[in-house]
Amino acid sequence: MTDRIRNASCxxxxxxIACTGEPIRVSVCHxxxxxxxxxxxxxxxxxxxxxxxxxxGEPKMWQYxxxxxxxxxxxxxxxxGSGVWYRARPYHDAYAIPLGNFEPGHGFVPDYSAYEDxxxxxxxxxxxxxxxxx
Numbered sequence: 001m002t003d004r005i006r007n008a009s010c011x012x013x014x015x016x017i018a019c020t021g022e023p024i025r026v027s028v029c030h031x032x033x034x035x036x037x038x039x040x041x042x043x044x045x046x047x048x049x050x051x052x053x054x055x056x057g058e059p060k061m062w063q064y065x066x067x068x069x070x071x072x073x074x075x076x077x078x079x080x081g082s083g084v085w086y087r088a089r090p091y092h093d094a095y096a097i098p099l100g101n102f103e104p105g106h107g108f109v110p111d112y113s114a115y116e117d118x119x120x121x122x123x124x125x126x127x128x129x130x131x132x133x134x
Contacts (some may be wrong), residue, residue: 006116008101009080015075017085017097019048023093025114030119033066037074037083041120044099045107050087053095059084 008017008090024047034043066072085097099108100112111124117134125132 006106007103008084008097010057010077010080010084010101011076011079014079015059015082015084016052016056016078017056017095017101019046019055019095019097020052021048023048023108025097026108026124027114028110030123031115032038033064034115035087037086038098041123042125044110045086045096046099046102046106047094047096050093050095051096053085055085062087065072090091091104104126 002021005110006019008019009015026044026046028044035041037043039131054077058078060078062076064072064074064091070089072086073092074083074086076083082101082115083098085095085103087095099106102108109127110125110130112120112131114133116125116132119125
């Protein structure tokens with residue numbers, strides 16, 4: 001594992017995240033919940049093991065229970081409203097951080113695209129080594 005540190009934050013900088021090493025996964029999701037969360041046609045997030053993540057600031061939390069019955073804790077900045085990470089069961093030991101929150105030069109490239117059967121018809125997720133799932 002590398003000691004590289006990648007930094008992310010909310011828009012105003014009140015909530016900050018430092019991630020050490022390499023992520024578990026860099027994914028794109030086309031489900032309705034991720035579309036709503038991101039405000040876009042899909043969401044891109046980077047998952048890091050909890051022990052590789054350090055947070056600073058005062059986030060607020062909102063908990064959501066999906067159709068599966070699993071819950072997710074969504075953390076956001078109370079000042080600017082930016083979503084800064086979420087932790088979903090059964091993977092509660094990982095932080096999923098929106099890719100766009102990371103500082104430029106992060107080097108993340110998606111390796112997984114989920115719920116492609118719900119993908120907008122004009123979206124194409126292309127690249128070497130990307131796993132595609134309906």
